[in-house]
Amino acid sequence: xxxxxxxxxxxxxxxxxxxxxxxxxxxxxxxxxxxxxxxxxxxxxxxxxxxxxxxxxxxxxxxxxxxxxxxxxxxxxxxxxxxxxxxxxxxxxxxxxxxxxxxxxxxxxxxxxxxxxxxxxxxxxxxxxxxxxxxxxxxxxxxxxxxxxxxxxxxxxxxxxxxxxxxxxxxxxxxxxxxxxxxxxxxxxxxxxxxxxxxxxxxxxxxxxxxxxxxxxxxxxxxxxxxxxxxxxxxxxxxxxxxxxxxxxxxxxxxxxxxxxxxxxxxxxxxxxxxxxxxxxxxxxxxxxxxxxxxxxxxxxxxxxxxxxxxxxxxxxxx
Numbered sequence: 001x002x003x004x005x006x007x008x009x010x011x012x013x014x015x016x017x018x019x020x021x022x023x024x025x026x027x028x029x030x031x032x033x034x035x036x037x038x039x040x041x042x043x044x045x046x047x048x049x050x051x052x053x054x055x056x057x058x059x060x061x062x063x064x065x066x067x068x069x070x071x072x073x074x075x076x077x078x079x080x081x082x083x084x085x086x087x088x089x090x091x092x093x094x095x096x097x098x099x100x101x102x103x104x105x106x107x108x109x110x111x112x113x114x115x116x117x118x119x120x121x122x123x124x125x126x127x128x129x130x131x132x133x134x135x136x137x138x139x140x141x142x143x144x145x146x147x148x149x150x151x152x153x154x155x156x157x158x159x160x161x162x163x164x165x166x167x168x169x170x171x172x173x174x175x176x177x178x179x180x181x182x183x184x185x186x187x188x189x190x191x192x193x194x195x196x197x198x199x200x201x202x203x204x205x206x207x208x209x210x211x212x213x214x215x216x217x218x219x220x221x222x223x224x225x226x227x228x229x230x231x232x233x234x235x236x237x238x239x240x241x242x243x244x245x246x247x248x249x250x251x252x253x254x255x256x257x258x259x260x261x262x263x264x265x266x267x268x269x270x271x272x273x274x275x276x277x278x279x280x281x282x283x284x285x286x287x288x289x290x291x292x293x294x295x296x297x298x299x300x301x302x303x304x305x306x307x308x309x310x311x312x313x314x315x316x317x318x319x
Contacts, residue, residue: 037262038125041155046210046225046263047164047201051078052116052125053260053318054223055212056196057172060164061099062114062133068157070137073099074112076164081175083119086132088112090141091177112136125261130154168199200276204287211283213276220272221255222248222279223265228294230264236293237266238300238308245289248282256314 039045044060051058055078062074072088080087093100093109100109114132122128130150134157139145150157171193173179181189198215202222211224226233237257240246246254251271258265270279300308 039154039261041160042158043161044164046227047166048076048116049261049263050210050212050223050225051076051166053225053265054214055166055168055199057169057174058166058199059113059169059174060166063159063162064137065156065159068137068152072110072112072137072139074114074133074136077113077115079117080113080115083117084115084145085118085122085128085147086112086114086136086139086145088136088139088141088143089177095178110141112139126154130157133157166201168201169196170198171196202276202280202283205284206287206291208287208291213270213279215272215276218272220270220274220276222252222268222270222283224268225263225265227263230259232294233264233266234308234311235300235304236290236296237311238304239293239296240286240289241307241311242301242303245286248279248286252279252282256316257311258316258318260318 037045039048042048047060051060058078059075062076064070064074089111091100091109091111093107096109096111112133112135114129114136116129118128127149130153131148132145133154134150134152135145135148172189173181175189176182197217200213202211202213204211209224209226211222213220213222228236237246241254248268248270251274253269255267255269257267
């Protein structure tokens with residue numbers, strides 16, 4: 001009996017499978033090349049990470065670097081219809097406050113939107129976000145995003161000193177001009193709205209990081225996206241934990257932390273009977289303790305080392 005011929009070790013060149021394999025390898029290579037902190041170098045890094053990781057419905061105005069040509073107004077968005085990377089729409093200037101008054105000539109304004117939550121997940125977040133913003137800055141309303149790479153890096157395209165004024169929405173009607181949801185889309189939007197939880201940005205006295213409060217139902221939470229080196233922040237939290245100070249006061253409990261986009265995010269469970277603004281005293285006290293602990297360069301003692309081990313044991317990593 002003759003031997004069966006062996007197939008080649010890879011897909012046939014030019015086939016659909018070969019294209020899929022090549023695309024997968026390209027994504028894997030980009031993921032390996034992507035920086036550990038893809039949004040580093042931007043003053044808005046912590047809020048952008050929050051919009052990317054856990055805020056459901058929000059936008060924030062983009063401010064471009066000097067010399068960048070941007071005919072359209074552009075906003076960051078958490079997620080867009082269809083989880084697309086970018087879109088451009090035409091808005092009524094009269095209903096868009098100061099921004100509409102500044103740009104409106106014929107009664108309309110072109111608004112570009114660049115999403116931080118997309119499908120599929122970007123392998124190179126900074127590069128793909130820069131591409132989406134560049135396209136949204138000049139595309140026509142209704143155009144389909146082309147995915148062309150940006151000519152500038154994200155830190156060159158944006159004003160690196162810009163802090164974000166994040167606008168949080170209670171539903172997804174902001175996707176539609178004037179909040180008018182088409183009847184055929186209403187059931188889908190209703191289902192999406194059910195996933196939104198009350199969310200608010202708090203501002204600590206130091207101004208460091210981005211603390212976000214969310215009412216998750218039985219409990220509320222504070223997720224504080226921090227910009228410090230992870231080892232330094234972990235060491236500071238260990239000091240506070242050992243001293244009984246890793247808390248926002250009565251009705252709060254340190255729940256753990258997670259790592260996302262190269263940043264550490266301490267999480268606190270909170271009594272949801274309190275309005276988010278009632279947590280400012282606890283936030284500011286914790287802020288002061290953290291600032292003091294971060295400045296302490298001495299070695300951890302035995303109790304603090306045990307606390308650090310416990311905190312690390314409860315840590316998770318998000319993409």
